[in-house]
Amino acid sequence: MPQLRFHQLLLLRNSRRPPSFPFSSSTKTTPILSLFGSTPRSVTMAAYSTVAEAPRLLFRQLFEKESSTYTYLLADVGHPDKPAVLVDPVDKTVDRDLTLVKELGLKLIYALNTHVHADHVTGTGRIKGKMPGVKSVICKSSIAKADLLVEHGDNIYFGNLFLEVRATPGHTVGCVTYVTGDGSDQPHPRMAFTGDALLIRGCGRTDFQGGSSHQLYQSVHSQIFSLPKDTLLYPAHDYKGFTVTTVGEEILHNPRLTKDEVSSEIFLFYFLFFGYWRKCCSFAL
Numbered sequence: 606m607p608q609l610r611f612h613q614l615l616l617l618r619n620s621r622r623p624p625s626f627p628f629s630s631s632t633k634t635t636p637i638l639s640l641f642g643s644t645p646r647s648v649t650m651a652a653y654s655t656v657a658e659a660p661r662l663l664f665r666q667l668f669e670k671e672s673s674t675y676t677y678l679l680a681d682v683g684h685p686d687k688p689a690v691l692v693d694p695v696d697k698t699v700d701r702d703l704t705l706v707k708e709l710g711l712k713l714i715y716a717l718n719t720h721v722h723a724d725h726v727t728g729t730g731r732i733k734g735k736m737p738g739v740k741s742v743i744c745k746s747s748i749a750k751a752d753l754l755v756e757h758g759d760n761i762y763f764g765n766l767f768l769e770v771r772a773t774p775g776h777t778v779g780c781v782t783y784v785t786g787d788g789s790d791q792p793h794p795r796m797a798f799t800g801d802a803l804l805i806r807g808c809g810r811t812d813f814q815g816g817s818s819h820q821l822y823q824s825v826h827s828q829i830f831s832l833p834k835d836t837l838l839y840p841a842h843d844y845k846g847f848t849v850t851t852v853g854e855e856i857l858h859n860p861r862l863t864k865d866e867v868s869s870e871i872f873l874f875y876f877l878f879f880g881y882w883r884k885c886c887s888f889a890l
């Protein structure tokens with residue numbers, strides 16, 4: 606990357622905003638949540654960092670088997686403080702996750718939630734009880750309480766690495782996908798933490814309060830399938846033993862989201878209806 610002046614770096618940052626979400630009318634600018642002082646300093650440090658401060662991602666995928674939920678640990682271990690974030694911590698596995706954070710010498714700064722269902726957010730409260738310095742993060746439109754309420758287009762920094770917030774409603778109103786930053790100093794390939802919006806070869810159910818299959822289809826196509834094909838996708842759940850997929854793979858093989866929207870909705874309706882009808886029958890037997 607050629608050496609750029611500071612104002613050019615800011616422009617570069619703004620040109621990397623995610624595609625605007627089809628249901629949002631706002632065209633706001635991109636605020637930065639930075640661990641280290643003001644926004645310009647974070648951006649400059651990322652571009653001119655020394656070898657000792659070069660971002661280096663530590664990544665762990667953690668599983669809670671009762672609810673088949675994934676929690677993700679990410680840290681910038683190239684930074685002296687080794688700042689870390691947990692995505693979708695589960696209450697039952699908080700002790701395991703915090704022990705791991707401690708063993709790896711990380712400084713947990715954020716507990717992020719992709720949405721406001723009980724299988725996810727309850728872990729954050731427990732973490733804050735045990736580590737009061739950790740800040741909880743959730744999307745503003747989820748109408749939940751948190752230390753930081755983020756919106757589509759925001760960047761969440763941990764050291765010199767960051768996660769971009771993309772609104773992906775449909776499973777719930779306030780669902781977001783967190784995507785690793787776009788840039789030569791950020792992880793390649795990119796990684797997206799899709800919550801319950803996109804599951805491997807599936808998607809989150811849309812029959813709970815605030816669910817909308819139309820919105821979910823639009824969210825996945827505009828905010829997830831628009832990412833580079835080699836982007837690694839990490840869902841909040843898997844019920845079949847899968848751990849990771851890619852954008853390219855899901856565009857080709859996801860049975861719920863690869864057809865045109867109307868046939869996908871019909872498929873989703875029949876899948877959910879007959880799936881739960883079969884479950885009810887098996888309980889009755």
Ligand SMILES: N[C@@H](CCC(=O)N[C@@H](CSS)C(=O)NCC(=O)O)C(=O)O
Pocket residue numbers: 722724801804807808809810811842844
């Ligand atoms: N299909 C699951 C049932 C658990 C479930 O409903 N999971 C949710 C996410 S937690 S709210 C979901 O959206 N599942 C997707 C689906 O297709 O049902 C199971 O097999 O146990």
